[in-house]
Amino acid sequence: MIRVVLPAHLRTLAHINGEVQLQINGQVTQGTVLDALEASYPMLRGTMRDQLTRKRRAFVRFFACEQDVSHDPPDTPLPEAIAAGKEPFLIVGAIAGG
Amino acid sequence: MSAIRVLVGTRKGAFVLTSDGKRERWDVAGPHFGGWEIYHVKGSPADPNRLYASQSSGWFGQVIQRSDDGGKTWEPVGNKFEYQGDTGTHKWYDGTDRPWEFTRVWHLEPSLTDPDAVYAGVQDAALFRSTDGGQTWQELPGLRGHGTGSSWQPGAGGLCLHTIILDPTHAERMFIAISSAGAFRTDDGGKTWRPITRGLRSEFMPDPTAEIGHCVHRMAMHPSRPGVLFMQKHWDVMRSDDGGDNWHEVSGNLPTDFGFTIDVHAHDPETIYVVPIKSDSEHYPPDGKLRVYRSRKGGDEWEALTKGLPQSDCYVNVLRDAMAVDSLDPCGVYFGTTGGQVYASADAGDSWQPIVRDLPSVLSVEVQTLP
Numbered sequence: 001m002i003r004v005v006l007p008a009h010l011r012t013l014a015h016i017n018g019e020v021q022l023q024i025n026g027q028v029t030q031g032t033v034l035d036a037l038e039a040s041y042p043m044l045r046g047t048m049r050d051q052l053t054r055k056r057r058a059f060v061r062f063f064a065c066e067q068d069v070s071h072d073p074p075d076t077p078l079p080e081a082i083a084a085g086k087e088p089f090l091i092v093g094a095i096a097g098g
Numbered sequence: 099m100s101a102i103r104v105l106v107g108t109r110k111g112a113f114v115l116t117s118d119g120k121r122e123r124w125d126v127a128g129p130h131f132g133g134w135e136i137y138h139v140k141g142s143p144a145d146p147n148r149l150y151a152s153q154s155s156g157w158f159g160q161v162i163q164r165s166d167d168g169g170k171t172w173e174p175v176g177n178k179f180e181y182q183g184d185t186g187t188h189k190w191y192d193g194t195d196r197p198w199e200f201t202r203v204w205h206l207e208p209s210l211t212d213p214d215a216v217y218a219g220v221q222d223a224a225l226f227r228s229t230d231g232g233q234t235w236q237e238l239p240g241l242r243g244h245g246t247g248s249s250w251q252p253g254a255g256g257l258c259l260h261t262i263i264l265d266p267t268h269a270e271r272m273f274i275a276i277s278s279a280g281a282f283r284t285d286d287g288g289k290t291w292r293p294i295t296r297g298l299r300s301e302f303m304p305d306p307t308a309e310i311g312h313c314v315h316r317m318a319m320h321p322s323r324p325g326v327l328f329m330q331k332h333w334d335v336m337r338s339d340d341g342g343d344n345w346h347e348v349s350g351n352l353p354t355d356f357g358f359t360i361d362v363h364a365h366d367p368e369t370i371y372v373v374p375i376k377s378d379s380e381h382y383p384p385d386g387k388l389r390v391y392r393s394r395k396g397g398d399e400w401e402a403l404t405k406g407l408p409q410s411d412c413y414v415n416v417l418r419d420a421m422a423v424d425s426l427d428p429c430g431v432y433f434g435t436t437g438g439q440v441y442a443s444a445d446a447g448d449s450w451q452p453i454v455r456d457l458p459s460v461l462s463v464e465v466q467t468l469p
Contacts, residue, residue, distance in 0.1 A: 009133060009158060013174060043174035047158040051178045059157040093157045 001085050003035060007093035010048070014041040019088055020039035030062055034075040051067060063090040099121050102424050103466040104167065104432055105149065105192020107136035112151055117453075119443040121430055124453045130172060138419055139169075139460045140206050145213035150232060152203035161201050162218075162232050175232035178263065179203070179220055182239040188222060189230065189251040198242070199220045201372060205419060207262035209354070218257030223276040224248060238288035241274070246293065246310045253277030253313050258430035260418055261317050265324045273327065273342060278313035281329065283342050286431055294342030298331065314414075315358045316418040320367035327399070329334070329368050330360040330418070333371055335399050353384050358418040359433065363446060365424040368396040371423075371431060373416040376434065382413035390433070392447050406450035415436040419462035426467060434460025 011017070019057045019091040022036040045090040049056050054074070056062070061070045065079045065087050104115040111129025134153045142148040151163040151172070161180065163172040165323050179200045187195035193294050209215035212229040218248060226235040241247075261275035270287040273294070280295045320326065327343065329336040336345045349355040356377035363369035371442045372391050375383045375467075378439040383389060388407045391400040400424035413439035424430035431443045438457040441450045 007157075008156065013158075014162065046177045048161065050159075052180055057157065057159060078379070 002028060002082065003085050003088035004037060005088045005090050006044075007091060008093070009093065010044060013047065014044055014071065018042070021085075027075075028078050029075050030069065030072065030078065033089055034074075036048070040097070059096060060092040061092045061094060063092060101188050101468040102426070103141070103146075103464075103468055104422075104440065104442075104453065105139035105141065105169065105322070105464040105466070106434055106457065106460060107151070107462035108434075108438070108458035108460050109135055111141050112153075112169075113135040113454070113457060115357055115440065115453050119426055121426075121442060122426075123381065124442075126444040126454055127169070129458075130169070131161075134161070135202075136396055136461065137202060138205050140208055140464045141404055141425075141466045142208040142216075144208070146468055147316070148208070148213040150208060150216050152206055155380075160200070162206075164232050171187065173180045174398065176228065176234050179218070179224075179226055179235050179238070180289055181224060181242070183235045183243070184213050184424045186242075188257060189218065189249060191252060191434070193251075195248075198224070199222075201256060202258045204258045205262055206317060207264060207464065210266055217262050217264075217272075219274065221256045221258040222252075223257045223279060224260040225259060225274060225351070227288070230324075238291050240284070241282060241291045244280070244282075244291045250276065250279035251311065261314070263319050264315060265319075266316050266321045267324050269342075271324075273317060273319070275314040275317050275329075278311060280312040281314050281317060281342060294338070295345070296343060297338070297345030298336060299347075301458065302332075308336040316360050318360045318370070320362040323367045326396070328360050328408055330372055331359050332356065332377075335360065335397060348393070350393070350398035350400055350428075352391055352400050353389075353402075357416075360366075361419040361423055361431070363431075364423045365427065366394070366427040366429075369394050369446070370396065371421065372400075373433065375415060375422070381415045386411050386413060388414065388435075390411040390431070390443075390447055390450075403447045403450070405448065406443075417461055420460050422463050422465040424465045424467045430465065432448050432465055433465050434463045436460065 001021040100119040106113040111130035111132040117124045137152045139151040147168045149165040185198040191195040206220040207217040218226040225238045263273040265271035269303045275281045276286040282291045327338045333350045337348045338345045354374040357375045387409045390403040414435035421433040429446045434440045436459040440453045
């Protein structure tokens with residue numbers, strides 16, 4: 001199972017407590033993780049990436065194994081530790097507002 | 099006994115304020131959607147427990163929420179707002195061309211007859227409609243495509259469609275306003291539109307009487323007299339007696355003719371309310387006195403309503419969607435401020451009391467009169 005950690009506002013929106021666990025068949029990439037997440041929680045569509053262009057929203061970042069993978073192409077395979085469920089895929093709302 | 103429900107959208111969440119018909123003691127529920135900007139919350143006239151809310155965030159974009167129990171519980175519905183056809187460009191602040199881009203929903207206007215039908219006015223300016231309770235949205239492209247869209251230019255808050263008025267006597271007629279493109283009317287359910295700006299004068303424009311470019315801040319109508327419209331423009335309070343075909347100024351003795359909001363008494367279509375604001379850049383009440391101005395003659399002659407409102411050191415603003423009336427007798431009038439106060443008058447504006455004083459900055463106020 002793939003583990004995903006969402007920012008607090010999106011957990012509230014989707015009525016999620018704690019981590020999300022997703023079953024992904026095939027390659028584990030940013031794109032397939034987000035596809036599976038949106039399929040399980042349709043209310044998250046448009047909140048992490050634009051619904052039409054599929055571009056990541058500017059104030060949302062993706063981290064895998066302590067690496068910022070936000071700018072990687074969406075079809076780039078995620079690290080094995082993510083695919084194996086040993087590490088969570090982190091979706092982070094930028095700390096901005098000051 | 100009747101009850102009142104006040105729906106408040108703020109910079110950091112939505113609040114639902116309720117009272118009985120006396121309108122003396124209030125319960126405050128919220129924040130709903132804490133931390134998100136709630137541009138507007140409005141109930142369906144056909145089913146008062148059906149509410150729609152526009153929830154948005156610079157981080158996570160646009161969400162539409164729907165309630166079927168008067169705001170106790172909510173569920174997110176559809177948030178895909180896709181412009182139809184070739185989106186083209188409008189003008190940016192500096193006059194360059196800029197592609198149309200969806201940012202947020204400013205205003206939700208539920209159908210007068212169908213709880214599942216609702217209009218959304220969005221930024222960049224366009225009108226969308228849902229007929230399935232907000233699950234899916236379709237643009238009414240005739241507005242952007244009617245011919246002047248490429249020359250629309252944003253106001254300071256963005257190129258926003260902020261006012262939607264449905265004519266209760268003519269199902270195909272609707273009025274909308276855009277900052278700062280102007281005002282428009284359709285008589286065929288949104289297929290075709292035309293500007294309704296004859297008589298408006300805006301000195302900041304190269305051609306002060308041009309058809310397009312007036313910064314209309316808000317329009318209001320009394321449902322018993324849908325041909326009469328009132329408008330708070332960037333400068334000037336205006337009135338039309340022919341469905342917007344022609345306008346004339348009714349600012350009269352107002353201390354400043356700038357402001358954002360305007361509304362009409364529930365039972366007297368000649369009684370209107372505005373909150374004059376100092377401008378251009380100050381955007382607070384003149385002389386630090388928060389005053390609602392009421393005209394009982396449809397404009398031109400105005401009286402200041404001050405009882406219960408701060409008359410010194412007050413520098414809040416009252417935004418365009420932040421005033422509403424109930425339909426009890428006497429008519430209740432409500433408005434919210436950027437300082438987080440929501441004021442209520444249970445006597446048509448003669449006196450005021452704060453329902454709450456310390457909410458986040460108020461973006462919108464709507465009122466439901468419940469049986």
